[in-house]
Amino acid sequence: MDLTLWQYQFRIIMLGDSTVGKSSILKRYTEDLFLECINQTIGVDFYVHFLEVEPGVRVKLQFWDTAGQERFRSVTRSYYRNSVGGLLVFDLGNRKSFENVQQWHAEVSERVQPYTVLFVLVGHKSDRDKAGERAVNRTEAEKLASQLGAPYIEASAKTGHNVKEAIDLLTRRVYQGLKSGEIQLREGWDGVKSSGPTAQMSQKIQNNETAQKNKSCAC
Ligand SMILES: Nc1nc2c(ncn2[C@@H]2O[C@H](COP(=O)(O)OP(=O)(O)OP(=O)(O)O)[C@@H](O)[C@H]2O)c(=O)[nH]1
Numbered sequence: 281m282d283l284t285l286w287q288y289q290f291r292i293i294m295l296g297d298s299t300v301g302k303s304s305i306l307k308r309y310t311e312d313l314f315l316e317c318i319n320q321t322i323g324v325d326f327y328v329h330f331l332e333v334e335p336g337v338r339v340k341l342q343f344w345d346t347a348g349q350e351r352f353r354s355v356t357r358s359y360y361r362n363s364v365g366g367l368l369v370f371d372l373g374n375r376k377s378f379e380n381v382q383q384w385h386a387e388v389s390e391r392v393q394p395y396t397v398l399f400v401l402v403g404h405k406s407d408r409d410k411a412g413e414r415a416v417n418r419t420e421a422e423k424l425a426s427q428l429g430a431p432y433i434e435a436s437a438k439t440g441h442n443v444k445e446a447i448d449l450l451t452r453r454v455y456q457g458l459k460s461g462e463i464q465l466r467e468g469w470d471g472v473k474s475s476g477p478t479a480q481m482s483q484k485i486q487n488n489e490t491a492q493k494n495k496s497c498a499c
């Protein structure tokens with residue numbers, strides 16, 4: 281099988297303060313690497329990964345890894361509009377980065393109108409918990425996530441803990457949104473692209489759903 285073939289392309293944007301570990305998450309996810317000394321992002325970087333969301337449905341994930349530093353904000357803002365998924369990242373050992381999550385969320389949600397971005401909130405650097413460096417507890421992070429209508433997960437690019445799970449969660453959330461109609465393919469919007477005619481792909485999703493239902497049917 282040609283591994284570059286895909287049925288859908290999702291554009292995912294990485295959001296959060298500088299040094300929370302956005303680039304490290306993507307490095308771990310795409311190359312299974314962790315660097316103690318990693319260059320801070322200048323403007324926006326670009327990563328690609330393929331994921332099978334269900335048998336026969338391959339998604340090309342296109343990641344926009346934005347710089348958290350304020351001085352790049354005018355560049356990074358221009359990427360919000362064509363995103364369908366957002367990984368909102370804060371550092372579990374850095375309270376300020378948690379307090380700023382709401383601002384990141386509001387800024388993106390406002391700019392993406394009339395389209396929709398679905399989010400996952402990531403409490404990152406969970407390895408710091410062991411070192412007694414936790415500054416945000418799970419209950420308050422879950423509360424914020426529920427206010428934002430997003431699932432919450434704790435992860436570490438350093439150990440690899442939950443990195444794949446966080447991105448899988450976001451991808452599946454977008455895919456479910458596409459199935460339910462919450463997300464729609466639109467002319468002139470690059471958040472989601474389909475490699476085939478829209479109607480044909482919708483049919484494929486429906487066929488897959490029917491096949492799955494039939495599989496789980498007890499009768
Ligand atoms: N302990 C720990 N350190 C991490 C983890 N992930 C990243 N780091 C460190 O955090 C620092 C910043 O990581 P980056 O990935 O560059 O952060 P960023 O969010 O991309 O920062 P900007 O590009 O400036 O927005 C680096 O020194 C990383 O080694 C982690 O899971 N645990």
Ligand SMILES: [Mg+2]
Binds near residue numbers: 302303319320
């Ligand atoms: Mg970075």
